Amino acid sequence: MKHFEANFDGLVGPTHNYAGLSFGNVASQSNAAQLSNPREAAKQGLKKAKALADMGLVQGMLAPQERPDIHSLRRIGFTGSDADVLAKAASTAPLLLQACTSASSMWTANAATVSPSADSSDGRLHFTPANLVDKLHRSIEPTTTGRILKAIFSDSRHFAHHTHLPEHPTFGDEGAANHTRLCHQYGDKGVEVFVYGRSVADASKPAPKKYPARQTLEASQAVARLHGLADSHTVYLQQNPDVIDQGVFHNDVIAVGNQNVLFYHEQAFLDTQEKLAEIEQKMQGNMHFIEVPTAKVGVLDAVKSYLFNTQIVTLGDGNMAIIAPTDCRENPAVYEYLNSLLTMNTPIKAVHYFDVKQSMQNGGGPACLRLRVAMSEAELAAVNPHVMMNDALFARLNQWVDKHYRDRLSAADLADPQLLIESRTALDELTQIMQLGSVYQFQR
Numbered sequence: 001m002k003h004f005e006a007n008f009d010g011l012v013g014p015t016h017n018y019a020g021l022s023f024g025n026v027a028s029q030s031n032a033a034q035l036s037n038p039r040e041a042a043k044q045g046l047k048k049a050k051a052l053a054d055m056g057l058v059q060g061m062l063a064p065q066e067r068p069d070i071h072s073l074r075r076i077g078f079t080g081s082d083a084d085v086l087a088k089a090a091s092t093a094p095l096l097l098q099a100c101t102s103a104s105s106m107w108t109a110n111a112a113t114v115s116p117s118a119d120s121s122d123g124r125l126h127f128t129p130a131n132l133v134d135k136l137h138r139s140i141e142p143t144t145t146g147r148i149l150k151a152i153f154s155d156s157r158h159f160a161h162h163t164h165l166p167e168h169p170t171f172g173d174e175g176a177a178n179h180t181r182l183c184h185q186y187g188d189k190g191v192e193v194f195v196y197g198r199s200v201a202d203a204s205k206p207a208p209k210k211y212p213a214r215q216t217l218e219a220s221q222a223v224a225r226l227h228g229l230a231d232s233h234t235v236y237l238q239q240n241p242d243v244i245d246q247g248v249f250h251n252d253v254i255a256v257g258n259q260n261v262l263f264y265h266e267q268a269f270l271d272t273q274e275k276l277a278e279i280e281q282k283m284q285g286n287m288h289f290i291e292v293p294t295a296k297v298g299v300l301d302a303v304k305s306y307l308f309n310t311q312i313v314t315l316g317d318g319n320m321a322i323i324a325p326t327d328c329r330e331n332p333a334v335y336e337y338l339n340s341l342l343t344m345n346t347p348i349k350a351v352h353y354f355d356v357k358q359s360m361q362n363g364g365g366p367a368c369l370r371l372r373v374a375m376s377e378a379e380l381a382a383v384n385p386h387v388m389m390n391d392a393l394f395a396r397l398n399q400w401v402d403k404h405y406r407d408r409l410s411a412a413d414l415a416d417p418q419l420l421i422e423s424r425t426a427l428d429e430l431t432q433i434m435q436l437g438s439v440y441q442f443q444r
């Protein structure tokens with residue numbers, strides 16, 4: 001049977017805005033209070049997703065979440081009509097309103113950790129939504145994320161869904177952004193590499209000093225247990241705390257893997273040589289480790305351009321291509337590196353550039369926008385077909401965006417009760433397009 005890796009991209013929601021909510025994420029902080037363009041953001045994302053589908057890859061879309069999240073605002077004591085709740089939150093606690101209005105669920109690399117059936121002990125594909133406890137605006141995502149995933153991967157003979165980990169800093173979990181599944185062929189049992197920023201139990205491990213380490217070792221281990229992964233095929237790797245302090249808030253800002261390729265920055269990890277040897281041994285050889293030296297691309301250039309927040313995809317002919325943000329083409333050192341990479345005799349033979357600047361300004365590159373699900377043809381046949389990208393869905397979603405999305409949003413607009421109505425109207429229609437059922441609180 002044929003196996004492949006599908007990408008499920010997050011559809012950008014109607015409240016996409018720049019609120020500067022992510023301490024430690026340089027782009028989010030430096031673009032705070034800029035005007036955003038939700039319509040353009042959604043269209044940039046759709047264009048990238050469609051281009052991958054056109055390359056012959058299996059591509060799906062994940063629905064955005066309900067924002068402003070009136071239910072969270074009510075839970076913290078704002079009362080009255082929906083418009084009253086918005087007005088009171090805006091005047092007394094604008095930060096809380098911003099947190100409850102972020103479209104951050106668009107970065108589906110943080111939606112969940114996914115283990116393919118070849119890796120799990122029960123032969124099913126496993127999903128654990130990430131609790132995202134490090135950031136208030138993201139910590140309100142996992143329940144709805146779980147519902148959306150269940151509405152798409154509903155067949156329990158193929159798919160197993162877990163509840164997100166306990167909402168405590170011990171289990172800080174950022175999902176697939178800190179997880180890379182390596183393999184030879186997609187249907188083979190792979191090696192799942194979990195990259196953590198700190199350990200709660202082991203104080204001897206170093207931790208960053210300036211910015212938070214969002215992912216803990218304890219969370220990674222819990223997910224591996226839930227998914228029934230074998231120790232012989234699992235590797236725990238610590239991220240270099242110094243690079244977290246330079247703005248590498250997720251591992252996928254400094255490393256990316258696909259099949260037997262691991263593409264990473266020289267400074268990405270701790271104990272690099274020892275850990276790469278463990279990966280090589282667990283993969284039983286034939287790995288391509290592509291290390292980018294600091295002398296060629298510094299950490300700051302990597303963070304600015306998102307060289308490692310690229311997608312590495314395997315095309316029909318077996319060759320790999322890199323899906324990069326146009327920011328990589330605009331950075332001379334990075335562009336030169338990517339051009340030289342194509343001559344280096346690795347499986348990567350092409351680079352394709354996409355403009356996802358609306359997302360980039362919040363620290364989300366091409367790889368943040370997608371959740372990878374390696375699966376078989378039989379598993380794909382069990383997926384809700386109405387979320388899969390094709391000409392018809394692309395046209396339908398573009399029309400839907402044109403109909404419902406604004407082309408500018410400022411901080412002041414977040415309190416506009418009309419924005420809430422527009423957002424709910426759009427999402428209600430989207431659940432029909434994607435046949436998701438009532439996944440949103442306002443529909444229940």
Ligand SMILES: N=C(N)NCCC[C@H](NC(=O)CCC(=O)O)C(=O)O
Pocket residue numbers: 017018019020021022025028029102104107109110135138177249250252253362363364365367368369
């Ligand atoms: N690297 C991956 N996989 N994802 C990127 C997530 C970016 C997101 N930005 C934000 O949430 C900014 C929102 C704001 O400031 O308005 C975050 O920091 O969690």
